[in-house]
Amino acid sequence: MPLHQRLVPAVYILFLMLPIYWLLSMSFKTTNEILGGFSLFPQDFTLENYIEIFTDPTWYRGYLNSITYVVINTVISVTVALPAAYAFSRYRFLGDKHLFFWLLTNRMAPPAVFALPFFQLYAAIDLYDTHIAVALAHCLFNIPLAVWILEGFMSGVPKQLDEMAYVDGYSFPRFFVRIFMPAIASGIGVAAFFCFMYSWVEMLLSKTLTSVAAKSIAATMTRTASTAGYELGLLAAAGALTIIPGAIVIYFVRNYIAKGFSLGRV
Amino acid sequence: MFAASATRFPALSVELKNVTRVVDGMTHIHPTNLSLQDREFNVLLGATLSGKTTFLRLMAGLERPSSGEVWFSGQNVTSVSVQKRNIAMVYQDFINYPNFSVFENIASPLKVAGKKPDQINQEVGKMAELLKLSEFLDRDVASLSGGQQQRIALARALVKKASLVLLDEPLANLDYKLREQLREELPRLFAASGSTVVYATSEPEEALMLGGHTAMLYEGKVMQYGKTTDIYRHPGNLESARIFSHPPINVTTVVKSSDMMAIPGIANWQCPESFSSRPNGEYLLGVRPHHLSLANLEGSDNHIPVSGTVQLAEISGSTSLIHMRINDSDWISESGGIHAYSIGESINVYMHLDGCLYFNRDGSAIH
Numbered sequence: 158m159p160l161h162q163r164l165v166p167a168v169y170i171l172f173l174m175l176p177i178y179w180l181l182s183m184s185f186k187t188t189n190e191i192l193g194g195f196s197l198f199p200q201d202f203t204l205e206n207y208i209e210i211f212t213d214p215t216w217y218r219g220y221l222n223s224i225t226y227v228v229i230n231t232v233i234s235v236t237v238a239l240p241a242a243y244a245f246s247r248y249r250f251l252g253d254k255h256l257f258f259w260l261l262t263n264r265m266a267p268p269a270v271f272a273l274p275f276f277q278l279y280a281a282i283d284l285y286d287t288h289i290a291v292a293l294a295h296c297l298f299n300i301p302l303a304v305w306i307l308e309g310f311m312s313g314v315p316k317q318l319d320e321m322a323y324v325d326g327y328s329f330p331r332f333f334v335r336i337f338m339p340a341i342a343s344g345i346g347v348a349a350f351f352c353f354m355y356s357w358v359e360m361l362l363s364k365t366l367t368s369v370a371a372k373s374i375a376a377t378m379t380r381t382a383s384t385a386g387y388e389l390g391l392l393a394a395a396g397a398l399t400i401i402p403g404a405i406v407i408y409f410v411r412n413y414i415a416k417g418f419s420l421g422r423v
Numbered sequence: 424m425f426a427a428s429a430t431r432f433p434a435l436s437v438e439l440k441n442v443t444r445v446v447d448g449m450t451h452i453h454p455t456n457l458s459l460q461d462r463e464f465n466v467l468l469g470a471t472l473s474g475k476t477t478f479l480r481l482m483a484g485l486e487r488p489s490s491g492e493v494w495f496s497g498q499n500v501t502s503v504s505v506q507k508r509n510i511a512m513v514y515q516d517f518i519n520y521p522n523f524s525v526f527e528n529i530a531s532p533l534k535v536a537g538k539k540p541d542q543i544n545q546e547v548g549k550m551a552e553l554l555k556l557s558e559f560l561d562r563d564v565a566s567l568s569g570g571q572q573q574r575i576a577l578a579r580a581l582v583k584k585a586s587l588v589l590l591d592e593p594l595a596n597l598d599y600k601l602r603e604q605l606r607e608e609l610p611r612l613f614a615a616s617g618s619t620v621v622y623a624t625s626e627p628e629e630a631l632m633l634g635g636h637t638a639m640l641y642e643g644k645v646m647q648y649g650k651t652t653d654i655y656r657h658p659g660n661l662e663s664a665r666i667f668s669h670p671p672i673n674v675t676t677v678v679k680s681s682d683m684m685a686i687p688g689i690a691n692w693q694c695p696e697s698f699s700s701r702p703n704g705e706y707l708l709g710v711r712p713h714h715l716s717l718a719n720l721e722g723s724d725n726h727i728p729v730s731g732t733v734q735l736a737e738i739s740g741s742t743s744l745i746h747m748r749i750n751d752s753d754w755i756s757e758s759g760g761i762h763a764y765s766i767g768e769s770i771n772v773y774m775h776l777d778g779c780l781y782f783n784r785d786g787s788a789i790h
Contacts, residue, residue, distance in 0.1 A: 181627045191515075315518060317514050317516075317518045318518055318520070318521075320485050320505070320512075321512065321514070321518050322520075323485070323504075323505040323506055323533055324485075324505055324506075324510060324511065324533055325482060325532040325583070326506050326512075326532060326535040326536060326537055326578070327506070328506065331535075336520055336522070336523075339521075339522035340520075340521050340522055342522070396561070
């Protein structure tokens with residue numbers, strides 16, 4: 158390959174990686190060094206920041222809380238979206254297209270619009286500051302997304318497969334679990350991945366709906382102006398750690414996401 | 424191999440009683456009464472959109488009739504679910520369970536029925552051998568060719584030993600060689616199984632090869648039902664004759680006057696006996712292309728010469744199709760062997776009078 162053809166992607170990747178490198182590099186520096194001046198590499202390499210996060214409960218509890226509501230949300234979203242998407246892909250009913258579109262519009266509204274009503278509602282029914290509160294709030298935009306993705310994958314499975322299973326004697330639930338879900342396994346993986354990601358990176362609702370018991374990592378990170386001033390090294394380390402769950406999940410679905418793109422549903 | 428198992432389940436007769444099917448104001452099936460031969464090959468022959476698939480789906484219970492009833496062996500099954508009808512079905516486009524291996528695919532109806540693993544192994548093994556799938560049993564369905572995939576679907580339909588097997592153009596998407604081969608095997612396989620078989624196809628040759636009984640479908644109506652060979656020889660009307668002829672049948676007007684028949688300006692011949700008592704006037708004549716032969720049979724009583732000009736000569740397999748113009752109408756002649764003609768050439772063909780089909784002006788047949 159000629160040089161200029163290699164150069165363009167190389168530069169592109171370099172620019173993409175730069176902020177991540179900066180974050181990682183900062184996480185191994187002391188706050189003094191970060192504030193002291195410009196350096197490409199940590200002059201005074203330290204693991205202090207990471208040790209603090211893994212030993213201080215206010216920090217690592219933030220991660221655990223976030224993971225908890227993200228997993229609950231992903232499970233609820235996919236479980237609820239599966240039958241909904243099946244209905245949209247297999248049946249024609251009055252207003253089906255309008256309903257499908259309305260579901261999507263939920264994704265178009267900024268979460269801030271819903272922050273206040275959710276806060277009010279959850280406070281009234283004693284759900285404030287619980288994992289399930291955030292998980293349910295995130296369903297607002299994750300269920301429509303999961304329905305949208307799954308509907309695409311399900312419509313790719315011929316309806317004759319359903320009919321053949323009935324002819325063979327399968328009942329509907331047995332067919333759905335034993336034959337249909339494995340047939341769209343990659344779609345379920347992709348839908349779960351996107352639910353996980355959106356729930357993981359969403360900050361406003363998770364911050365509004367929690368205070369202590371279910372405080373999310375995003376909330377923890379934005380409240381870190383302590384008496385000692387801004388602890389930048391600690392923040393960088395916390396930031397670096399938030400990348401890891403997403404990276405792990407994307408590793409498992411990397412091959413399926415391309416299929417989702419080709420269906421125009423991701 | 425299956426002779427013993429043929430008596431294992433009772434024969435199944437299928438009856439449609441005044442069945443109709445209307446979807447969104449469109450009539451797919453006009454009121455139909457049809458009683459199919461049990462333990463037999465029943466062919467549904469008709470063009471695309473003639474209602475073949477709808478009939479199969481009505482029998483399977485995948486669709487409910489808008490009115491009328493479906494009866495199996497003297498029982499009304501109109502509202503019985505698909506699962507409980509004990510049927511098997513094979514689709515045109517190889518439908519198999521994508522996440523199952525070949526073995527699991529064939530075994531699935533037995534597993535659902537709750538058979539023991541030993542018995543499943545044995546029956547699947549036997550069926551795989553019969554359909555030449557033994558070496559693929561552990562493979563993924565997606566890794567096999569179209570022909571092999573359709574064999575899996577057929578094996579699954581056979582292994583269930585269903586009393587009614589519905590086949591919706593199962594060979595249409597296969598390549599030529601495989602289609603010929605399976606066409607020969609299918610009647611044998613299903614005859615041995617003792618099932619009542621309903622086979623939908625749009626190809627007249629297929630219906631003739633499969634034998635059994637044929638129902639002629641035209642625009643959601645059953646025009647005629649009977650032994651396949653009888654229907655071929657004596658189509659009930661012009662539409663049946665058209666469906667059951669490939670290449671298309673030649674149709675023209677004939678005039679009867681006293682004891683002579685005439686295609687004006689083309690040919691005259693002695694009026695057939697069955698016709699002699701009918702009034703003089705215009706009738707329709709149907710001549711299948713192979714009854715217009717190039718072979719020179721002049722002099723024999725039942726062949727009369729017809730001359731025209733060649734418009735197109737095509738070779739199909741080992742026969743030649745000559746499209747020709749006789750006076751002002753287009754005719755097709757089919758003869759064995761390869762014959763080359765150039766366009767515009769004058770040509771003599773010989774019409775076989777015994778193969779002539781006569782119809783009234785309204786299309787009903789005269790036997």
